[in-house]
Amino acid sequence: MDAIDQSLLELLRGNARLSYAELARQVGLSAPAVHERVGKLEASGVVRGYRAEVSPEAIGLGVTALIGIVEDSGGDTDDVLEAFRAMPEIESCYFMAGVESFLLKARVGTIAELEQLIVRLNRTPGVASTRTAVALSTKWENRPQPVPAPPA
Amino acid sequence: MDAIDQSLLELLRGNARLSYAELARQVGLSAPAVHERVGKLEASGVVRGYRAEVSPEAIGLGVTALIGIVEDSGGDTDDVLEAFRAMPEIESCYFMAGVESFLLKARVGTIAELEQLIVRLNRTPGVASTRTAVALSTKWENRPQPVPAPPA
DNA sequence: GGCTCTGGTCGATCGCGTCCACGGCCTACA
DNA sequence: TGTAGGCCGTGGACGCGATCGACCAGAGCC
Structure with a gap:
């Protein structure tokens, strides 16, 4: 959980539908690298899921x-x-x-x-x-x- | 806002990162049709955004x-x-x-x-x-x- | 010094997102 | 009842993204 992971969390909390390519551009890594990091965040339980926020x-x-x-x-x-x-x-x-x-x-x-x-x-x-x-x-x-x- | 829209909301509330293709399969429409429906739900304010849920x-x-x-x-x-x-x-x-x-x-x-x-x-x-x-x-x-x- | 593990890039392939043209149904209206 | 128009869908095409495998650099450890 380094600074890049934190950026990824921040970005995904803002918009969970960002593509891996877009995330990669934002944090300055390649898409596969981002893919792997996000996968680990999910597997370790840091990211619990992705939810659409619906107006009640x-x-x-x-x-x-x-x-x-x-x-x-x-x-x-x-x-x-x-x-x-x-x-x-x-x-x-x-x-x-x-x-x-x-x-x-x-x-x-x-x-x-x-x-x-x-x-x-x-x-x-x-x-x-x-x-x-x-x-x-x-x-x-x-x-x-x-x-x-x-x-x- | 018909039954298909409701299904889409349900699906996206469960997993906001589902692809349009996957959503399309689930609701029995084509991907462009789903794309348009979801776009309208976003534009009308029913869907406020997509958030990653992070374990506090x-x-x-x-x-x-x-x-x-x-x-x-x-x-x-x-x-x-x-x-x-x-x-x-x-x-x-x-x-x-x-x-x-x-x-x-x-x-x-x-x-x-x-x-x-x-x-x-x-x-x-x-x-x-x-x-x-x-x-x-x-x-x-x-x-x-x-x-x-x-x-x- | 060399081994290995971790975590990255690069390249290729396949599927997906997205735009466009087309078509069927429903309704309104003459 | 025939017809025009709008809505909402499908199918095709094309470029981009996801994802896999191969490969590489650096750190830590014998």
Whole structure:
């Protein structure tokens, strides 16, 4: 993971569909060399995948909510997790320090759907209570920050 | 935005580096047809871009925190936003309903850096108070949910 | 000093991206 | 109902890119 790898990551975070030839020009190597480097970054898990970023509103998911979950003292955390995983509306799931064990980011089409989701969450075994905050607007999201000095 | 467009979005959300030829095979059209459809999806803003997803730990950003911000009654929201925007650690910024006007997702390398970030946030004009919760682990993040029925 | 491993370039081949001309279907309208 | 026009697709052509193999330079190690 040297400076060239960092440049490649930076470039691919900006536009994942850049050709190897274009990447090669940008970093001053040959295309096969870039191909090999990127392959190693993928194989080592540094690059997890390449995703098209779709505007949520455009596909009818205009409502974003952040939901804190307090767990039942008797519940099994893994079961709760499984239940969350089965709900496709839950885009992100963090296990947190604090009273609320989980923080979920959910995306639905309407407030009515959000209501149904919250009801389902509250009914989930192991969930003691939920606290929902809805996002009025998303100022930005998943902004890539510059790759800092490598850990190695 | 018909069923084929939805398939294309689904495919590209799974792997943004698929070739047009491959996409064409998957949806049963010719490559130029797919090229044109994807071009229109990009032009209309449905597809915002293509991003490589990089493992945060691999680039030395092992600490994720969610930070709620209570605004000063006298502060200017736009100024606060500008200040947040200038902090690269803040990956996402939502404007929320509720006492806390903003919810930030921040990513830093160490707890010490998180401390410095919180100090900077509290010093920011317009910020009355902050509430930080750190993520112990990320169960999943930005999981693409199936494209539902189109709004049209 | 020579061996080997790593990581690069170069060249060749094959497939892909992309442009263009053409054609079929659907609709609007007389 | 016949017809014109627009939309959206296909097929062909051509140049570029992906990718493989062969080869080479430098570092580290015996």
